Amino acid sequence: MDLSIKIIQESDEYQVIIEGDGVTRILKAKSINELINSLSTEVRDLLTIRENDDTLKSSPCTLRGWYIRLPVAKLLDIIAFLIRNRQGDDMEGIMKYLDSHGLSRSNYRVIIPTLSALGLWKQGKLTREAEELGKAVINGGQELPNLLYKIAIRNCVLKEVIERLAEGLPINEAIKLLGLTRRDEINYTSNLLEIITGSDEFKCLQYSKALGNYLRSGGCFAVIDLPKGCVLNQIVTIFNYLVSNKGFHLMSLLSDVDITINLSLINTQPSNDYALIIQGGKPIGALVGDIITTNNNYAPRARETVDKLEPMATKVIKANNLMFSIIIVPIVIVDECPRIKVYVMVGNKMGDWIARVFDLP
Known part of the structure; x- marks a missing residue:
């Protein structure tokens, strides 16, 4: 099993990105001791999962952990910039974006983990999903809600939240499932979920949930528009x-x-x-x-x-x-x-x- 572990320090917090066997995990730690304990637990879990190939292959999501420290609009702007000006090294592209917008290069410390948590960055470069998303932004963005839905459900914790939203849980209640404490992360996540819930993909899920519940339990059917x-x-x-x-x-x-x-x-x-x-x-x-x-x-x-x-x-x-x-x-x-x-x-x-x-x- 090949594991790639990247540790990024942002002020008094560590962000850890673990990549291995198609699974990406995002960790946050407040101290070195917490970092070591979290790393030990996550690596052990990955190795345990690896012992059972069926578990790994049957998992509907490949991203574990949630991290977002950028507004969705800014995130999309960065991806579009990288796609529009791509000339090789994507990390250097991020630095050029920061330079051209008068921002400190240290901001990469929040950009990389945010991209990684959505499966848009892997092994030091943008993923195919990021390329598709960037092209959609450049072309006008009509498909953005559906693309963001498909991207988000690959993250295990976001997938659970989206499932609960489709069952009727309000966004402010669903976000509590993520255990977020920072106001910026709560706001950025809420914004992302608001975009996703406007997608046809989400409406399909919502309808499927309503129909399944009706067929199981009867009662009154929750009538919603079906794409x-x-x-x-x-x-x-x-x-x-x-x-x-x-x-x-x-x-x-x-x-x-x-x-x-x-x-x-x-x-x-x-x-x-x-x-x-x-x-x-x-x-x-x-x-x-x-x-x-x-x-x-x-x-x-x-x-x-x-x-x-x-x-x-x-x-x-x-x-x-x-x-x-x-x-x-x-x-x-x-x-x-x-x-x-x-x-x-x-x-x-x-x-x-x-x-x-x-x-x-």
Whole structure:
């Protein structure tokens, strides 16, 4: 195992960046003794994790610890400067930025750990994610919220905070999970999270959390706007729910169009704007759908949506030589206690279709 350890002293505090086996850890220490103890603990943890490759590979995040000592706008400005004026050594680029803005070169002591905590700096240079972020800033920044979301969830502690925000915890409460004490870090983190919560990626997560909670517990559905790009994920979630909880009725629909499959052996594989239904490693069906939000008079809107999806479902069957296609249209009915019904239509390659409406959960 190769470990890289960088220690940066800023006034009365030490920042430590440990890189090894795809994992970056950020530490802060107030004294040499605390620094030594923290280093010992972190290195031991890394070596313990290394002994179990499955644990390391299955970890959804690769950045441990949180550090931010720069406003988000300043951080983005620095990255854009480095990308725009890149001529080799990124560390020298940081020094040129500081010089050109009349700032002390000692500011690198807060810049490097902040970049590292977001996975934007590794082994002495900007990462690929930093390059993408810098180009987005230069080009106008429309994708910045989504990029920052994807960057932030690679940090384990930020990922937990973002998950809790998606569950409805206010930002000021979620930040307490980080254990921050410095006012500047609290403010800068709040600003970052405010940007992230405005992203489509976060709204997708928020919707997924709300849907999952509704399918588990029922009650009233928390109606929120759903970005078009994550509709398929919700369709797959509802399909999996139907397979697990209403499998008998789903099998009945399939048998009515002469389709016999083993629901316990299937899985789904996203493919552009639909998902393939796989059994035994072979695509046998397709899953298409859309989500509508309406009132109690949902039938006309649901039928209209299904009519629009049917040609696509038929085309997917023919293009992939499949046995069948399933159209799923979740219907979010908005009233005093919003609830969800789902319109399910199953068709075979002969053009036979049958439909049913299910109550969820």
